[in-house]
Amino acid sequence: MEQLEKETDPKxxxxxxxxxxxxxxxxxxxxxxxxxxxxQHPATHGVLRLLLRLDGERIIGCVPELxxxxxxxxxxxxxxxxxxxxxxxxxxxxxxxMANNVAWVLAVEKLAGIEAPKRAQYIRMxxxxxxxxxxxxxAVGAFAMDVGALTVFLWTLxxxxxxxxxxxxxxxxxxxxxxxxxxxxxxxxxxxxLAKAKWFIDQFEPYLAEVEQLLNTxxxxxxxxxxxxxxxxxxxxxxxxxxxxxxxxxVEFDLRRNAPYLCYNEMDFKIPTYTEGDCLARYFLRLxxxxxxxxxxxxxxxxxPQGPVHADMPKQVLPQKDEVYTKMEELIHDFMIxxxxxxxxxxxxxxxxxxxxGELGFYFVSKGEGHPWKCKIxxxxxxxxxxxxxxxxxxLISDVVAIIGSIDPIMGEADK
Amino acid sequence: xxxxTLIPQKLKEKFPAxxxxxxxxxxxxxFKFDKKFVVEICAFLKSDPELEFKSCTDITAIDWxxxxxxxxxxxxxxxxxxxxxxRLKADVDEADCKVDSVSSVWRAANWQERETYDMxxxxxxxxxxxxxxxxxxxxEYYPLRKDFPLMGIPGSLPLPxx
Amino acid sequence: MGLEAxxxxxxxxxxxxxAIIAWAxxxxxxxxxxxxxxxxxxxxxxxxxxxxxxxxxSEVMRFTPRQCDLMIVAGTVTYKMAxxxxxxxxxxxxxxxxxxxxxxTSTGGMYRSYSVVQGIDQFLPVDIYxxxxxxxxxxxxxxxxxxxxxxxxxxxxxxxxxxxxxxGVKLPELNVIQKN
Numbered sequence: 001m002e003q004l005e006k007e008t009d010p011k012x013x014x015x016x017x018x019x020x021x022x023x024x025x026x027x028x029x030x031x032x033x034x035x036x037x038x039x040q041h042p043a044t045h046g047v048l049r050l051l052l053r054l055d056g057e058r059i060i061g062c063v064p065e066l067x068x069x070x071x072x073x074x075x076x077x078x079x080x081x082x083x084x085x086x087x088x089x090x091x092x093x094x095x096x097x098m099a100n101n102v103a104w105v106l107a108v109e110k111l112a113g114i115e116a117p118k119r120a121q122y123i124r125m126x127x128x129x130x131x132x133x134x135x136x137x138x139a140v141g142a143f144a145m146d147v148g149a150l151t152v153f154l155w156t157l158x159x160x161x162x163x164x165x166x167x168x169x170x171x172x173x174x175x176x177x178x179x180x181x182x183x184x185x186x187x188x189x190x191x192x193x194l195a196k197a198k199w200f201i202d203q204f205e206p207y208l209a210e211v212e213q214l215l216n217t218x219x220x221x222x223x224x225x226x227x228x229x230x231x232x233x234x235x236x237x238x239x240x241x242x243x244x245x246x247x248x249x250x251v252e253f254d255l256r257r258n259a260p261y262l263c264y265n266e267m268d269f270k271i272p273t274y275t276e277g278d279c280l281a282r283y284f285l286r287l288x289x290x291x292x293x294x295x296x297x298x299x300x301x302x303x304x305p306q307g308p309v310h311a312d313m314p315k316q317v318l319p320q321k322d323e324v325y326t327k328m329e330e331l332i333h334d335f336m337i338x339x340x341x342x343x344x345x346x347x348x349x350x351x352x353x354x355x356x357x358g359e360l361g362f363y364f365v366s367k368g369e370g371h372p373w374k375c376k377i378x379x380x381x382x383x384x385x386x387x388x389x390x391x392x393x394x395x396l397i398s399d400v401v402a403i404i405g406s407i408d409p410i411m412g413e414a415d416k
Numbered sequence: 417x418x419x420x421t422l423i424p425q426k427l428k429e430k431f432p433a434x435x436x437x438x439x440x441x442x443x444x445x446x447f448k449f450d451k452k453f454v455v456e457i458c459a460f461l462k463s464d465p466e467l468e469f470k471s472c473t474d475i476t477a478i479d480w481x482x483x484x485x486x487x488x489x490x491x492x493x494x495x496x497x498x499x500x501x502x503r504l505k506a507d508v509d510e511a512d513c514k515v516d517s518v519s520s521v522w523r524a525a526n527w528q529e530r531e532t533y534d535m536x537x538x539x540x541x542x543x544x545x546x547x548x549x550x551x552x553x554x555x556e557y558y559p560l561r562k563d564f565p566l567m568g569i570p571g572s573l574p575l576p577x578x
Numbered sequence: 579m580g581l582e583a584x585x586x587x588x589x590x591x592x593x594x595x596x597a598i599i600a601w602a603x604x605x606x607x608x609x610x611x612x613x614x615x616x617x618x619x620x621x622x623x624x625x626x627x628x629x630x631x632x633x634x635x636s637e638v639m640r641f642t643p644r645q646c647d648l649m650i651v652a653g654t655v656t657y658k659m660a661x662x663x664x665x666x667x668x669x670x671x672x673x674x675x676x677x678x679x680x681x682x683t684s685t686g687g688m689y690r691s692y693s694v695v696q697g698i699d700q701f702l703p704v705d706i707y708x709x710x711x712x713x714x715x716x717x718x719x720x721x722x723x724x725x726x727x728x729x730x731x732x733x734x735x736x737x738x739x740x741x742x743x744x745x746g747v748k749l750p751e752l753n754v755i756q757k758n
Contacts, residue, residue, distance in 0.1 A: 011553050015545050039662055040612065042641040047614055047659060067550035068659045069615055072566075072691035074535070075559055079566050088688065094616035110442060138619070157626040175620060175712060237470050237496070240524030251496070258499050347441050350474075350492055350501065363492065365478055376476040378492070386527045412615050415550060551693070552658050559692055568692025573657035576664040576701045 015063050032060070035397070039068045043146045043401040046411035048385065050400070057396050062389040066382075069415040077375035081341035082108045082182060083318065085375075090176040092377065092413040095138050096131035096356040098167070100413075101180040106261055107351035107362035108182050112344035114316055120184040120309040121262045126197065126300045127170070127179065128262075128353070129293040133204070134163045135356035136244075136286040136293075143283060143405035144215060147224045155211055162200050169193040182342065183317035184310035198301050201294050212287060225279035229391040229403040232277060239390060240383035243358025245407050248285045249277035255354040266303070267296050279406035286408075316342045341370020350378075357381050357408060381414040419500050420445055423467065430460055444503060451489065451506035451515050458504070458521045461493065468497040472522035475529055477508070477536045481562040486510040487538055491518070508538055517543040535560035596733050603647075603673075604729040606635045607722065610646035610670060612663060614653025617680040617712040621652045629715040634722055643669040648725060650718075651702070654682040655695045664701050675729070677721050678704045681711040 038049035047068035053061030073092070077085050089104040090097035102124045109116065116124070141156035164174040170193040171179040171186055179186050215221050231241070236249040246253060254271045256264040272288035274281035311317050318337055319330040346368045352361030358380030365374035384407050391403050423445065424438055434457070437448035449457065461469040474492040485507035494501050508515055517540035519526040527549065529540045534549040537558035547553065557564055557572065585591065611621055624631045631637050640646045643666045655663055667676070678698055681687030684707040686696030698704060705728060708721045 011547050015547060039659065040641075040666055046618065067548075067552075068656060068662070069654060070550035070656055070658065070693050071654055071689050072559060072693045075564075075566055076689070076691050078560075091616050094619055154627055157623065158628065161623070161626065161628045174714065176616065238523050240472060240522070240528075253496055258496075259501075348446075349442050349444060350503070352473075359473065361474065361492075363474065363476065363490070374476075374478045376474065376490075378474040382527065382531075383524060386524060550658075564692070566691060573693070575657065575695065576661050578701050578703070 037400070038065075044404060045142065045409055048404070048409060048411055048414075050388070052392075052397070052400070054397070059392050059395055059397065059400065062392050062400075064385055064388050066385070066411075066415055069411045071416065073377060073416045074375055077372055077377075079371065081370045082344075082372070083337065083341070086180065087176065087178045090178055092379065092416070093135075093355060093357060093360070093381070093410045094176070094412050095410055096135035097175070097177050098127040098131040098179060099135075099353070099355045100360065101178060102128045102262075103351075103353045103355060103360045104362060105180045105182050106353060107349065107364060108342075108344070110351045111347065111349045111364050111366055112182070112316055112342055114183045114311050114313055116184050116311050117308050118263070118305045119188075119307045120311075122300050122304050123185050123189050123309065124180060125262050125264065125267075126189075126297055126304075127167075129296045129300070130163050130166065130197065130200075132293045132356040133290050133297075134160045136290050139405075139408040140211070140283060140286050143279075143402070143408070144221065146401045146405040147221060149215065149218060149221055152211055152214055155207070155214070159204065159207055166193055166196045166200060169196060181310070181318055183313060184308075187320075188309045194301060194304070197297060201297050201301075204294055205291065208287065208290060215283075222280065224398075225283065225402050225406065227276075228279045228395060228399050229406060230276070230278045231387065231391055235390065236277065236387070239387035241358075241387060242380045242383055243354065243356070244285050244289060245282055245358065245384055247272065248274045248281040250275035255352060255359060259352075261351075261353055264296075267299050269296050269299075279402050282406040282408075343368060343370055352378065355380060357410060357413070358384065360413075377413070377416055379413040379416060381409040381411070382416075385409045385414055419498055423502065426464065426467070427457065427460075431457065444501065446503040446505060448505040448507075451508055454489070454491075454504070454506055455516045455518055455521065458491070458493075458518045461502070462521055467495055469493045469495045469502060470522075471496060472518070472524045472528070473501070475518075475525055475532055477532050477538055479536060479560065479562050484509070487513070487536060489515055489532075489538070493522075513537060514539045514541055516541045519543055534558070537561065600730050600732065604726040606638075607648045607675075607725065607729070608638045608640055608646045609636055610643050610649045610666070611639045611641070612649055612651045612653075612666065614651070614655065614659065617652035617683070620712045620715055621650060621679065621718065624715040624718050629719065631719065631722070634719065634726070636722060643667075644671065646670055647673060648675045648677065648722075650677045650679050651683050651698055652679040652712075654687075654689055655698050656693045657695055658693070660695050660698075660701055663698065667702055673732075675705045675725055676702055677706045677708055677718075677725065678702075679708045679718060679721070680713055681709065684708070687711055 033054050035052045035054055037052060038044040039047040049065040051063045052059050086101060086104060089100040092100045137156040137160045141153035144152035167177050168174045169190060171177050231249055233249050233251055236246055250273055252271055252273050257271055269292045272285055274285050314333045319334055323330040324334045344366050346366055348365045350361055350363040352359045360380055361378035363376040364372045367373045392400050434449050434453050439446045461467055471494045473494050476490050478488045480486055487508040489506045489508055491504040515538060517529055519529060529543055531549040532538055533546055534551055535558060540546055613621055623629060649667055678684045682689050683698050686694055706721045706724055708717060710717055
């Protein structure tokens with residue numbers, strides 16, 4: 001405690017001591033203590049740091065401390081062109097890089113008034129949904145590992161590797177892809193990649209059922225997460241919950257349905273919701289979303305139109321590499337776009353997609369230059385972590401691990 | 417009635433003294449007004465039964481560097497009832513770098529305002545816990561201001577000895 | 579099996595203590611997964627059935643530094659995180675090794691910005707710099723093999739922070755149990 005006081009900033013301690021004390025037990029012992037959890041802790045999913053105020057083993061105060069992975073993304077975005085930032089979006093929510101790529105290019109396209117051709121939009125939908133599956137698999141696996149079921153983690157990671165193999169064929173990188181381009185995608189989807197995606201979707205559901213069987217019949221798992229970390233619908237909206245966590249509280253809100261982008265309004269899918277709002281509901285919801293995403297991918301593969309994957313706007317859309325090497329016109333365009341950027345008109349826009357963690361939005365202010373004057377990243381994890389004190393107060397220390405695992409924060413995007 | 421006509425009408429009825437600057441760019445409605453009225457207007461937009469802007473998506477600021485009013489506060493709010501996104505803006509001058517906090521209206525605003533304070537140095541009156549969000553507490557600068565260099569100021573952040 | 583079959587008749591071999599300890603040490607490197615950002619996911623992938631770090635005797639990832647001898651710094655180290663990384667390194671028992679996994683850990687990589695340490699060798703001794711953003715799991719396995727090579731060649735007197743180098747340090751006498 002003394003050492004903690006010496007090393008922790010006085011302002012953080014002050015905030016902790018002043019943090020809301022909702023929980024009272026009648027014969028409270030006078031031995032409260034402060035426990036430091038993180039930033040290096042296996043269950044904090046990265047570098048989240050929590051300072052917990054304990055009464056016995058019960059938590060009566062919690063102050064999350066962020067910033068251990070603050071990389072200055074917004075400052076960097078102001079200093080580079082819209083194209084240059086695409087690889088950086090991979091590292092925002094590094095479990096589902098493809099979805100972030102899609103979010104960025106859609107925001108830039110809205111600002112610059114570009115529309116990608118139909119085939120590119122379908123490919124983007126496919127990769128966004130596969131990214132969602134990959135992300136939820138890691139989320140469920142890591143959640144189960146945190147509460148003690150290691151096997152699930154190995155099984156879900158094995159499934160995720162298959163998705164990474166699809167991306168390996170699609171764009172040559174297995175993890176940080178940078179596959180989308182403004183006005184399209186980097187290259188047309190190969191038949192092999194599409195076939196592999198189809199194969200993956202076909203064999204995926206039995207595996208998912210296996211994982212489910214492993215957990216749903218596991219009494220230890222169910223009892224550790226059932227009724228833990230409950231949050232009501234009103235609190236969830238007010239505290240800025242988003243994505244799967246919000247839907248587990250009974251709010252049927254999904255940007256794919258409420259503000260359709262790409263071609264989601266042509267797809268037939270359900271939005272799973274649960275009303276309990278506890279860790280178990282969040283786990284069930286992720287598995288259900290995996291199934292719905294698989295359904296979308298199947299429809300995308302069936303309906304995949306033929307045609308170009310680049311918008312025909314040479315001043316804004318990067319030409320293909322083989323054209324750059326052989327044609328003068330394309331070489332000039334390539335030079336201009338790479339050196340001076342795409343120069344979207346003066347204005348400001350906000351565009352958000354339903355990323356795998358929730359509403360991932362970008363807010364741009366453009367002054368008509370090649371780089372954004374202001375770029376704000378609205379990251380879902382940041383808003384999800386905010387309600388952590390509300391969720392953990394009154395629970396035991398071991399429940400903190402389950403709660404963090406169930407809300408699935410990714411510090412890369414929370415800290416930006 | 418269309419929300420794009422309903423909201424301005426309601427706001428003008430409720431706040432006759434406030435001057436609203438309304439823009440509609442790429443289908444996104446924006447209101448700009450004086451920073452004194454931020455909390456009142458936000459509370460009205462949230463509580464009005466016909467609007468119900470219950471969700472505060474994002475709060476940030478813009479640094480214009482050379483303008484008279486150097487900063488602009490930006491509030492992105494969302495009504496789940498109508499599926500409608502609205503943006504509110506208020507100018508803040510560098511000499512009086514303070515805004516009233518809206519964390520009493522939306523609890524989600526708490527951290528978003530802390531982030532804005534950390535990055536731009538805009539102070540929020542009546543904020544329950546105004547600390548830096550990302551940078552260490554002893555850091556003196558505000559990174560997203562335009563006069564702060566990208567690579568930072570050498571020596572401003574200590575490193576452990578080798 | 580090979581060794582036992584070879585020793586079937588005689589039952590013992592002669593070797594140097596250094597050699598046998600180095601052999602034992604390099605075949606059971608316990609990593610400390612200092613997972614900070616994206617590279618941590620690839621580090622997790624190394625543990626999964628496809629890449630399987632257990633083949634190299636390093637599947638025992640310990641989250642407490644006291645039980646580890648190899649720190650894998652996986653991810654961007656910011657100025658705020660640097661004291662934590664250093665502290666965890668200091669808590670590891672000697673001898674210890676460090677892999678700087680990924681471009682931003684080694685050099686700052688694509689993060690030319692105010693909050694990122696431009697290379698962790700500013701405050702840590704690094705043994706292996708691993709390229710890639712993030713490196714593929716195969717690449718991390720390669721780094722592990724290189725570390726094993728290095729451990730195999732190192733003698734105890736060459737470790738960091740070993741009191742042997744200073745003169746006048748008395749080591750405790752070995753208790754050798756002599757039969758008969």
